[in-house]
Amino acid sequence: MQVITSTGALEAFCKDAARFHYVTVDTEFLRETTYWPRLCLVQAATPERAVIIDPLAEGIDLGPFAELLADEHVTKVFHAARQDVEIFVKLFDTVPTPMFDTQIAASVCGHGESISYDNLVRSIVGEQIDKSSRFTDWSARPLSEKQLTYALADVTHLRPIYVQLRDEIAKARRESWVADEMAVLEARDTYIVDPEQAWKRLKLKVTKPRDLAALQALARWREKKAQSNDQPRSRVLKDDAIYELAQQRPRSAEAFDKLRAVPRGFGRSASGGEILAIIARVEDMDKASLPAVPHRPRGPSPKGAVGDLLRVLLKAVADSNGVAPRIIASSDDIDAIVLDDQADVPALKGWRRKLFGAKALDIKHGRIGLAASRKGVVEFEIPQDTAEAG
Structure with missing residues (x-):
């Protein structure tokens, strides 16, 4: 088992990997306390070789791996790619292309909806993965042999899975099905959250234009705060609090304490002061400047x-x-x-x-x-x- 901890060794692997038409890729990361995922490990395998890349190794430059991900002659094979790709977009400002997601491919081949990797390994490879290392601390060093074995299995089994699913798709003539899904995964906008559009992630529970203006402004503020402080959105302010603030729009620090979803004392914090300023601006907007509440089409009942x-x-x-x-x-x-x-x-x-x-x-x-x-x-x-x- 090779663990790559230097730029030279990584460059040699990537140069060799570029000879093949595909490479399987997976990552281990932590995200529980941050907005951006923290990359802790990268696993990669060609048809002949599998390695573990330690991105936390002192002095290592991941540039050669970024070049491999961008090599259009090499298909990058993932399982449930979105979170892995989000990491690479953040690190390298590019989306790996071309890409093949075995979870999507499995779904269009009749292996089940959103099938897990270990179930796919059991179904296609006929082996059982030991999942006991899945939720270990991947940022701690040194990593145990058990952790490394588990991590490497995420890309070694992916090789025969990719080959079989690729053949099944060709036999069923469903290449266009997969291509449509890959187009979404390979679009950079899939992984970029624009604070201006953050309100669209929330269910639209408001029906009045001024409430919507407040919801948009508060969601934008939270997204910027979460990104700049590298905090999960919920640690800045929970969704329920955003809805309540948008509809109640408190005008003083004391008024915050009457809200159920907002932590007590929040109105007297620096963030509370920023929200009061946001609400004041929303209240000062003239009616012509308020956003239109999205039209809700009327027709037969969906449950009819x-x-x-x-x-x-x-x-x-x-x-x-x-x-x-x-x-x-x-x-x-x-x-x-x-x-x-x-x-x-x-x-x-x-x-x-x-x-x-x-x-x-x-x-x-x-x-x-x-x-x-x-x-x-x-x-x-x-x-x-x-x-x-x-």
């Missing part, structure tokens, strides 16, 4: 007959394609489609639209119907004069 029909269609489509229904559309997707033909949901985009979304709209508007048969649920076209009469 149309929603029920779309759920039947989803199960039929999923069964016929050998994938879990959740891979194609979520319950929220269906609710959104019932309310809005132009809903911004995955089920109305890319391969999901071709497979399910377009049919869902046809059912909603009475262009096709569903019927039970010995072969299961089948679709049939409804004559338009009949649909219009109904």
Whole structure:
């Protein structure tokens, strides 16, 4: 087992890895007390060799690994890539490309929704991973042999998994399905949180323009504070407190103590003073400057007959394609489609639209119907004069 602790050794590995058409990658990191994940270990494997890279080793420069991640001739293979890639975007300001995520690939090949790595190893490789080291302190040095063995397994088993899933995708002709998902993972914006857009991460519980203005301003303040102090958002202020502040908008330090979701005494802190200034600016905004509350389309109830029909269609489509229904559309997707033909949901985009979304709209508007048969649920076209009469 090779643990790379010097720039020279890392450069030699990366030069060798560039000869192959793929390299498997994983990381170990800590994030419980920080906004940004702290990288503690990088594991990488080519078809011939597997190594552990210690990013905490004194004097090591990860530049050669950044170049390997950017090499367009080498596919970077991850399992559940988002958090790993977020680390590399933060460190190197670039997204590894091209990329292959085995969790996504497994889902489109019928191995289950969001399947875990150890379950995929058990299913494809036929081995059981010892998970006892998963939640150890990866920043502590020296690392034990048990920790290193566990970490290395995250990329060695990934090699046969990648090869099998790649072949399954080609056989099923689902390359376009995976390509759509990879396009999202390879987009830099996927990993960048703009404080101006931070309010969109929150459920929209406000219905008044001034409340929304306050929510936007408070979410922006919290995001900036969390990023600059490298703290989790919840340690700056919890979501419930953001909602309550946006709606109640206290005008004095004492008024904070009457709020249920805000810690007692918070209004007299430096952060409390900053929030009071934010609220004052929101209160001073003229009506013309206030944001419009997003329109909520009105239509049939998502829980009514149309929603029920779309759920039947989803199960039929999923069964016929050998994938879990959740891979194609979520319950929220269906609710959104019932309310809005132009809903911004995955089920109305890319391969999901071709497979399910377009049919869902046809059912909603009475262009096709569903019927039970010995072969299961089948679709049939409804004559338009009949649909219009109904």
